[in-house]
Each structure stands twice: as structure tokens, then as C-alpha cells.
Amino acid sequence: MSEHITHTAVMDDGARLAMDSPDICADFKAVLRDRIAICRYTAMTRSGDMFTVRLLRDLRNHWPSRRAGDLSEEKLAFVLGWRCHLAADRTFKPVYRQLQPEYYLKGDDERGGASDVSVYHDVVVFREVYDGGRAEPFRPGALDYRMESHSAFRTLPAGAMERLVLAFWQRELLRIQTRRDAAHFQSNRIHLIRYAQAFHSPDPDKLRRYIFEPNFYNPKDPIIVLARSIQRGSPRRDIDLKQALAAAPRQSQYAQALERAYEYLHAASEYFLGRIDERELEARCDVGKPHVPPELDPRRKS
Amino acid sequence: MIARRQFLQSAAIIPAVARSRADAATSGLEGSLARLIFLHDAAAVAVHSMAVPKPLARAVAGEVEAYFAGSWLQSAGSGPAAEMAMRAGRAALEAYASAEPETTAGRLAWDARLLRELAARGGPARREPTEQEIAEWFDVLSRRALVAIHTYIPDEADVEGWMVRLIRLHNAVESYWSGLAAACARGRATPDAMYDPADPLVRAAAALHHGPLDPGAVAEALLAQPRCAYGRALKQAHQRFLAL
Numbered sequence: 390m391s392e393h394i395t396h397t398a399v400m401d402d403g404a405r406l407a408m409d410s411p412d413i414c415a416d417f418k419a420v421l422r423d424r425i426a427i428c429r430y431t432a433m434t435r436s437g438d439m440f441t442v443r444l445l446r447d448l449r450n451h452w453p454s455r456r457a458g459d460l461s462e463e464k465l466a467f468v469l470g471w472r473c474h475l476a477a478d479r480t481f482k483p484v485y486r487q488l489q490p491e492y493y494l495k496g497d498d499e500r501g502g503a504s505d506v507s508v509y510h511d512v513v514v515f516r517e518v519y520d521g522g523r524a525e526p527f528r529p530g531a532l533d534y535r536m537e538s539h540s541a542f543r544t545l546p547a548g549a550m551e552r553l554v555l556a557f558w559q560r561e562l563l564r565i566q567t568r569r570d571a572a573h574f575q576s577n578r579i580h581l582i583r584y585a586q587a588f589h590s591p592d593p594d595k596l597r598r599y600i601f602e603p604n605f606y607n608p609k610d611p612i613i614v615l616a617r618s619i620q621r622g623s624p625r626r627d628i629d630l631k632q633a634l635a636a637a638p639r640q641s642q643y644a645q646a647l648e649r650a651y652e653y654l655h656a657a658s659e660y661f662l663g664r665i666d667e668r669e670l671e672a673r674c675d676v677g678k679p680h681v682p683p684e685l686d687p688r689r690k691s
Numbered sequence: 692m693i694a695r696r697q698f699l700q701s702a703a704i705i706p707a708v709a710r711s712r713a714d715a716a717t718s719g720l721e722g723s724l725a726r727l728i729f730l731h732d733a734a735a736v737a738v739h740s741m742a743v744p745k746p747l748a749r750a751v752a753g754e755v756e757a758y759f760a761g762s763w764l765q766s767a768g769s770g771p772a773a774e775m776a777m778r779a780g781r782a783a784l785e786a787y788a789s790a791e792p793e794t795t796a797g798r799l800a801w802d803a804r805l806l807r808e809l810a811a812r813g814g815p816a817r818r819e820p821t822e823q824e825i826a827e828w829f830d831v832l833s834r835r836a837l838v839a840i841h842t843y844i845p846d847e848a849d850v851e852g853w854m855v856r857l858i859r860l861h862n863a864v865e866s867y868w869s870g871l872a873a874a875c876a877r878g879r880a881t882p883d884a885m886y887d888p889a890d891p892l893v894r895a896a897a898a899l900h901h902g903p904l905d906p907g908a909v910a911e912a913l914l915a916q917p918r919c920a921y922g923r924a925l926k927q928a929h930q931r932f933l934a935l
Contacts, residue, residue, distance in 0.1 A: 435843065464855070528834070545825065550828075563763045565857060567706075567710055572768070575843070575844060576756060577756065581835055581839060
């Protein structure tokens with residue numbers, strides 16, 4: 390499946406809310422501010438429930454004796470990004486299965502790629518959160534057919550380089566595995582033409598079914614308004630974070646994902662400060678709970 | 692997803708050599724792009740050569756991912772065509788080794804040179820891209836690649852080591868793209884013993900990426916005397932394909 394842009398945005402906005410909150414510890418805020426690039430790419434890492442709590446425990450124990458260059462801050466950034474990945478998964482995986490179950494008959498993508506609903510989510514987030522590629526970490530051209538809106542389009546080879554840079558990442562991500570087999574090879578899951586079509590020429594019916602009717606993203610939801618205002622550098626002080634978080638579960642799907650991301654970061658911060666134990670951390674982070682309710686998971690249906 | 696018990700079992704049996712090999716992987720990115728450009732050219736020749744057996748040509752054309760990753764994949768795992776493509780990728784890089792500069796700086800300059808040669812194949816540009824534009828270009832290409840492969844598969848057998856390696860990899864890639872952009876902006880080299888766009892096989896490979904070519908013309912290029920190390924390596928890669 391894909392959803393790369395949505396995962397990145399939930400991480401970015403979760404970090405914005407956390408950094409603006411008085412309830413998140415200073416070490417977390419420093420890492421979210423200084424190591425956000427790491428948080429962003431670990432927000433695209435699967436299997437987080439299996440590892441993040443143990444890694445956070447090790448980091449908490451090691452933190453007082455950390456030394457410059459031992460990558461402690463980077464590792465904490467990694468774990469926080471990884472937890473935010475789960476916030477997006479727990480919100481959107483059921484949505485994908487409700488709206489396009491045919492893609493998930495075996496509990497995962499079966500039709501050889503991402504579902505339309507996940508592509509449309511990403512494209513809407515790209516437009517709303519990343520201003521169509523004008524906000525970090527994205528750039529203009531990211532969702533073009535062949536990067537034609539990039540200023541160097543007519544001077545550099547797009548088609549061949551697309552293939553070669555993809556192969557570069559596939560090779561390097563395989564090299565850092567201890568088992569370099571097919572199970573650890575990062576296959577190309579989606580042709581970006583689908584993204585370009587959805588971004589440049591969206592299908593009105595798909596927008597209706599996947600975005601508007603299910604209320605995927607509402608820019609007027611207070612939690613989203615607050616995140617966007619922090620992004621612009623002028624946080625809305627008339628919006629109370631706690632009230633916005635409390636209202637989010639009844640608002641758009643993206644607002645629900647932000648509420649979940651903030652809650653995971655908040656619980657992790659409380660654990661890091663020793664205010665809650667591991668059992669409570671796991672409960673607040675939904676560790677061990679299935680991402681998809683049994684009624685939407687064909688593998689668990691009787 | 693593997694169960695927690697399976698994870699603990701697999702973590703206990705991870706060979707030290709596999710971990711140290713993976714740890715070493717985040718250094719030495721210089722030369723990576725040139726290798727891929729070469730693989731791309733060698734595949735074009737293989738697919739359009741009348742001498743290469745059809746099953747191999749079809750495997751290289753159809754199992755592109757296994758072909759490009761061949762030198763690192765232990766097994767392609769998805770059938771005989773993928774295994775064949777993987778072996779072809781390995782064979783091509785063995786042929787290429789003699790054309791690769793020995794020093795890190797030399798490999799980076801070689802990456803830049805081949806990138807510029809690749810760009811020049813599309814015809815003369817109206818202007819030269821700036822260093823910043825080239826760096827941004829790689830950034831956008833990387834982001835698109837990450838969209839296409841989402842999500843990262845963690846190394847369940849060594850998750851902490853993998854976490855460190857992924858952090859180092861991203862740092863190394865950023866530095867590599869930036870060094871490559873700077874080297875590329877320094878200007879284009881003239882044809883020499885390393886690379887000559889007029890080399891018959893180099894010219895044929897370049898043309899093949901822009902449309903079909905008379906198979907006789909490919910055969911003729913394969914018979915011609917190479918004019919540069921890159922052309923010689925392409926010819927050797929073709930010979931290795933015939934021996935697979």
C-alpha cells in the first residue's frame with residue numbers, strides 16, 4: 390500500500406501540536422524540532438507496535454548517560470516518528486477497507502498496488518498540508534507526471550532518472566538488511582501516474598466517495614486550524630489544544646488521526662518522564678490492538 | 692508481521708557476518724548512480740540483442756527490480772525469471788568493475804559525468820541546471836521513490852542495528868546527492884578513454900532508450916571495436932549474458 394504523504398503529514402502535524410503543547414517534555418520537543426527529518430522518514434516504517442515500546446524503554450534508561458554522537462536524539466526521533474505511523478494506520482486502515490474492500494481481501498493490498506482511496510487521501514493532504522509541494526519536505530513536481538513543474542525539467546533526464554533513483558533506494562534499503570532476500574526487498578507498489586492523475590485531473594466521483602462524503606479532511610476542524618496556524622508561524626491562541634483534541638474524534642478523519650498522533654506522543658512523553666508505567670503506555674498507544682476491526686478484516690471473518 | 696516469539700528467535704541466530712556486512716552498507720555511496728546507469732544501458736543492449744536468448748532478454752525486461760538489485764539480493768524468490776534477472780544484474784556489474792574509478796572522489800566525478808551524459812542524450816539543453824536545481828531534483832526523485840515503495844520494512848532480526856543504519860543511510864544519501872550536484876555543476880567532460888558518446892555500443896544503448904532500433908544495428912555495434920572503457924564494459928556485459 391502507499392499513503393506515504395498522509396503518514397508524513399500526520400507526523401508533521403502531530404509534532405507541531407506536541408511542540409506547541411505545555412504537556413510534552415522538553416527532550417521530545419527538542420527532538421521534534423531538530424530531528425524532524427528523521428521523524429518524517431520513520432513515519433513510513435511498518436511493524437511499530439512490535440518494537441517502539443521496548444526501544445523507548447531502552448532510550449529512557451540510557452538518556453541520562455547519553456553522549457554526543459551516540460545517536461540518542463536520532464533514535465528518539467526514530468521512535469516518535471514510528472509511533473505516529475501507527476496513529477495514521479489505526480485511523481485510515483479501517484477507512485480504506487470500508488471504502489474499497491476489494492483491495493484488501495487478504496488483509497493487505499491484493500490488486501497489486503494502492504487503493505484509489507489511499508491515493509486520493511495522499512493527494513488531498515499534499516494540497517492541503519503541503520501547499521501542493523511548496524511546503525517542506527515536499528517540492529513542486531513531486532506529484533507531476535514527469536516532474537514537469539520542476540525548474541530543471543528541460544535540462545535533466547526525468548524518465549530514466551526516476552527508474553534509477555528508485556532502484557538506488559531499493560538497493561540501499563536492501564543493503565542495510567541482515568537478510569537480503571525477497572521478503573526484505575522494497576518493491577515498487579504504485580505507478581506515480583495514478584498520483585499525477587489524481588492531483589492534476591481528479592475524478593469528481595472519487596473525490597465525492599473518498600474525500601467529501603466520508604469527511605476525510607475539514608480545514609475548519611479546530612485541531613487542523615491550529616496545526617496549520619503553527620505551520621504558518623502564527624499559532625492561533627484562541628484555540629485551546631485540549632478542547633480541540635476532545636472534539637477531534639467526532640470530526641474529520643484527518644482530525645481523528647491528529648488526535649491519535651498527539652495522544653501517542655503525549656503518552657510516550659509521560660512514560661519518558663516516569664509518570665506512567667509501561668502497561669499504561671501500551672494501553673494509551675493501543676499496543677497490541679488490531680489496526681482493523683474484525684468485521685473489516687476478511688482473515689478474521691467467520 | 693512476525694510474532695514476538697519468532698522475532699526473539701530470529702534475533703538470536705543472526706550471524707555476526709550479516710550484521711557487520713549490513714553495518715558497512717551505509718558508507719561508499721559514491722559510484723552508485725554510475726553503476727545504475729551502466730545497468731540500464733546493459734539491459735537495453737541485452738533486451739534488443741538477437742544473440743541473447745529470449746528467456747533471458749524477457750527476464751531482464753520484465754523483472755527490472757531483481758535485475759537492478761541483483762548484486763545485493765541473496766534470492767529473488769518470485770520465480771525463475773526473477774532469479775535469471777538477478778544473475779544478469781550481477782554479471783553486468785562484474786563486467787563493469789574494470790571501468791569504475793578506484794577512488795571515492797573519482798567515483799563521485801564519474802557519477803556526475805555519466806549523469807551529464809545521460810542528460811545530453813536527450814539533445815542539447817537550452818541552459819545548464821544549477822547546483823541547487825540538481826540537488827532539488829534528486830530530493831524530488833527520492834521523495835517520489837519513497838512514495839512508490841511505502842512502507843519501510845524493518846529488519847526484525849536486528850531492529851536496533853537497522854534503526855542506526857537507516858539513520859546513517861539517510862545522512863549519507865543527503866551528502867551524496869549534494870556532492871553529486873556540486874560535481875555535476877562543474878561542467879561536462881570531453882570524450883576520452885573512459886567515456887565516449889560516439890562509441891558504437893554506447894551510441895546504440897543511448898538510442899535504445901529513446902525508441903526501437905534495427906536489431907542489425909545493435910548486432911553491428913556489438914561487433915565494432917569499443918572506443919572507451921564504458922563501451923568495452925558494455926560489450927563484456929553482453930558476453931557474460933550469453934554465458935548465463
